[in-house]
Amino acid sequence: MPDVGKLSLLLALAITAYSVVAYFLGLRLNYKSLLSSARGGVLAVGFLTTVASLVLFYLLLVSDFSVQYVYSYTNRNLPVFYKISAFWAGNAGSLLLWGWLLAILAVIVANVKKGPLHNLVPYVLLILLVNELFFLLLLNFVANPFEKLNFTPDDGAGLNPLLQNPGMVIHPVTMYLGYVSFAVPFAWSMAALITRKINREWFVVLRRWSLIAWLFLTLGNLYGAQWAYVELGWGGYWAWDPVENASLMPWLTGTAFIHSIMIQERKGMLKTWNMALISITYLLTIFGTYLTRSGVLASVHAFGDNLLGNLFLGFLAFMFLLSLYLMVKNREMLQEEMELESYLSRESSFLVNNLLFAGITFAVFWGTMLPKISQVFRGVSMTVSPEFFNQVTAPLFLAMLALMGICPLFAWQKGSGQKLVQNLWLPFLLAVVGGALVYLLTGHRVLYALAGYVVAFFVALTTLREYLKGIGARRRNTGEGLVTAFWNLVSKNRRRWGGYLVHLGVVLMAVGIIGSNVYQVEVTKTVARGETIQVGDYALTYNGLQEKQEGDQTVVYAEMPVTYKGKDLGTVKPEKIFYTYWEQPSTEVALKSSLKEDLYVVLSGWEAGGEKATFKVDINPLVNLLWLGGYVLIFGTLFALWPGEGSHISPRYVQNLGSTKPSA
Amino acid sequence: MDGVSVILGIIVAATAIYLVIRPLLVPEPQGEENPGEWEEAWQEKEGLLAALAEMEQDYLMGKISAEDFAALQESYQARALETRGKKGAKKAKTKAAPPLEDRVREELERELERELAEIRKKARKS
Numbered sequence A: 001m002p003d004v005g006k007l008s009l010l011l012a013l014a015i016t017a018y019s020v021v022a023y024f025l026g027l028r029l030n031y032k033s034l035l036s037s038a039r040g041g042v043l044a045v046g047f048l049t050t051v052a053s054l055v056l057f058y059l060l061l062v063s064d065f066s067v068q069y070v071y072s073y074t075n076r077n078l079p080v081f082y083k084i085s086a087f088w089a090g091n092a093g094s095l096l097l098w099g100w101l102l103a104i105l106a107v108i109v110a111n112v113k114k115g116p117l118h119n120l121v122p123y124v125l126l127i128l129l130v131n132e133l134f135f136l137l138l139l140n141f142v143a144n145p146f147e148k149l150n151f152t153p154d155d156g157a158g159l160n161p162l163l164q165n166p167g168m169v170i171h172p173v174t175m176y177l178g179y180v181s182f183a184v185p186f187a188w189s190m191a192a193l194i195t196r197k198i199n200r201e202w203f204v205v206l207r208r209w210s211l212i213a214w215l216f217l218t219l220g221n222l223y224g225a226q227w228a229y230v231e232l233g234w235g236g237y238w239a240w241d242p243v244e245n246a247s248l249m250p251w252l253t254g255t256a257f258i259h260s261i262m263i264q265e266r267k268g269m270l271k272t273w274n275m276a277l278i279s280i281t282y283l284l285t286i287f288g289t290y291l292t293r294s295g296v297l298a299s300v301h302a303f304g305d306n307l308l309g310n311l312f313l314g315f316l317a318f319m320f321l322l323s324l325y326l327m328v329k330n331r332e333m334l335q336e337e338m339e340l341e342s343y344l345s346r347e348s349s350f351l352v353n354n355l356l357f358a359g360i361t362f363a364v365f366w367g368t369m370l371p372k373i374s375q376v377f378r379g380v381s382m383t384v385s386p387e388f389f390n391q392v393t394a395p396l397f398l399a400m401l402a403l404m405g406i407c408p409l410f411a412w413q414k415g416s417g418q419k420l421v422q423n424l425w426l427p428f429l430l431a432v433v434g435g436a437l438v439y440l441l442t443g444h445r446v447l448y449a450l451a452g453y454v455v456a457f458f459v460a461l462t463t464l465r466e467y468l469k470g471i472g473a474r475r476r477n478t479g480e481g482l483v484t485a486f487w488n489l490v491s492k493n494r495r496r497w498g499g500y501l502v503h504l505g506v507v508l509m510a511v512g513i514i515g516s517n518v519y520q521v522e523v524t525k526t527v528a529r530g531e532t533i534q535v536g537d538y539a540l541t542y543n544g545l546q547e548k549q550e551g552d553q554t555v556v557y558a559e560m561p562v563t564y565k566g567k568d569l570g571t572v573k574p575e576k577i578f579y580t581y582w583e584q585p586s587t588e589v590a591l592k593s594s595l596k597e598d599l600y601v602v603l604s605g606w607e608a609g610g611e612k613a614t615f616k617v618d619i620n621p622l623v624n625l626l627w628l629g630g631y632v633l634i635f636g637t638l639f640a641l642w643p644g645e646g647s648h649i650s651p652r653y654v655q656n657l658g659s660t661k662p663s664a
Numbered sequence B: 001m002d003g004v005s006v007i008l009g010i011i012v013a014a015t016a017i018y019l020v021i022r023p024l025l026v027p028e029p030q031g032e033e034n035p036g037e038w039e040e041a042w043q044e045k046e047g048l049l050a051a052l053a054e055m056e057q058d059y060l061m062g063k064i065s066a067e068d069f070a071a072l073q074e075s076y077q078a079r080a081l082e083t084r085g086k087k088g089a090k091k092a093k094t095k096a097a098p099p100l101e102d103r104v105r106e107e108l109e110r111e112l113e114r115e116l117a118e119i120r121k122k123a124r125k126s
Helices: A002-029 A032-061 A068-073 A080-088 A091-110 A121-141 A166-181 A183-195 A200-232 A242-267 A271-294 A306-329 A346-378 A386-409 A417-442 A447-478 A482-492 A494-518 A623-641 B003-025 B037-060 B066-093 B099-125
Strands: A521-528 A532-535 A538-541 A545-550 A553-558 A560-564 A567-572 A575-579 A582-588 A590-593 A597-607 A612-621
Touching (some): A002 A032, A002 A121, A002 B003, A032 A091, A032 A121, A080 A091, A080 A166, A091 A166, A091 A183, A121 A183, A166 A183, A166 A200, A166 A242, A183 A200, A183 A271, A183 A306, A200 A242, A200 A623, A242 A346, A271 A306, A386 A494, A417 A447, A447 A482, A447 B037, A482 A494, A494 A623, A521 A532, A538 A612, A567 A590, A597 A623, B037 B066
Antiparallel strands (some): A521 A612, A532 A538, A545 A553, A553 A575, A560 A567, A590 A597, A597 A612
């Protein structure tokens, strides 16, 4: 059976190479049958990578240890759920996942219905096939998941225990989908450059694909953070690790692009910037993969392979030069159609938004690459601590958050300073009062955290006020009831109101991030049997260790009764799991969760046969708002994205006659 | 390689090669690939109307002053009428347009006039 997988990959490579040539010649010679055959090639590659992927799933499920990949990442006792997730546990499998997803996306693009965009589709597919070709070359000649061993071992080496978590089943798939999907808006952009044609459908398609990619990247980051929180056992969810940063950077530039493309769509402005931004976003996804594969920077998430890393770097350079060449060659079509008419307008606030996102991305990039850059130029690898990232990015994120509150108060094209002040003062005043209440009621005196809360309250209030004013305006106009007016308002322009829902999700996330970082209580204590650990209002009693056998795992745990202000909360059960096939035990965090805070308990170690044990006990305030906000954000994105009425309205603004200079 | 793998391999390879070769042997029918003039004009009109609706929404939500709204509205109405004029000229040139397309165009023009009349009415009220 592995031979079927190998054959599929080899055939997929040959057909991809053929389709690239067929598209190139077909477009140059306007040879329709050749173009149709190339399109058939896209379908065939989708089919072949699907066959290869199904074969790998089959080999993992039947534990065919004659295949090196199956041997390296599974064993007989691994639950079926994790046998499936072992598909992307190693380099070769995750490259196959990438190639498979990309091929499926290409098939979706190839089936775009005939219409105004039909002429662009071959160019889009050509760009996607160039990407596919690179991945299939790697899969066939560098990291083939169907390589066989010379013998068939009785059992496999097993899956890294850290990867045996439900989060690790979903996180990589969503992350890869995010990474891979950004190739599609990039390809549409390059196609528009090559054909020098941009129409309204192009914006609709570009926006849809960008949002899909952004949605998956958001999910990937969110699930990754959740996995780190419950599996790594250090009490946090984001450590500014190079691989985490690698997935954050395209998310940041992707977010900037989703905003700035609206200015191009409505006013024909920022064309060069948008082309650069989507290219950078796509290149950052390749760069992120380079960081993960090459082992160039130390990370808990990385697979180290120098050859693979260097090949990714080469491909990155090639795609960078290609996109740069296309932009320079077609610079005339990137001329601005309109000028900024007012500094107090929605588009000007989007410009500031883009500058802030660019600033944060640069700071993250610099902090991530500094160890490598300093090593190259000074021979010494400098260490960049998480404090650097926190100190540099926190003010920028705060400014971004504030802008999210101010931006919706502006009208497109021409706002009014007086109207802005009228709309601003009440939410601002209420937010300050909210901040003051937090200060007085909680007794927390961290100034920048209070500033963060004031800004978060302000954004929440201005956003909610937008909904209320929108409903009010609609009711006055139509006489509809409250619920009908609300539904008609949001459903007839789901882009705008779904976007505001995303903003509310971000506010919740910001409150969660500030609370869990600034007000975290952390205690590490060694206690004897019968002793109690007091952390804040929580009291945990240590009653000794117990042991149980789960398959080939030995689980050592402490069942600890917990009280909160004297009230019984039940027990927590922090665990250490020992595997017969893995040297390091894994940590299972015990959690008592509420919207207010998490009690986070880790069994760090023990001595004298469990007479004494060391626990790390954290109180993480508001951390669940981070996850809740993430789900609100995802719902808002889906609401804005869902096809149908209200998801594709794209107003087209024209230059106001007589206006030559921006006014305040 | 066992027998099942050989058979599966042959089926997989044959299917993939068929997908590539078939369009060379049996040309696919080509549909309309470019937007017609009326479609581009419709898109332009739709964009202008959407901008007018968005401006009106912003005005009703108190984000834009009455003077600025009136000035912008005037400019957009002029542009929309100009678009309509262009469409009329195009229509005159393309007398052989299919009857259905004509009906759609006329309906769209009526819709534009209705919406502009509504906007004027609301502006007068305010």
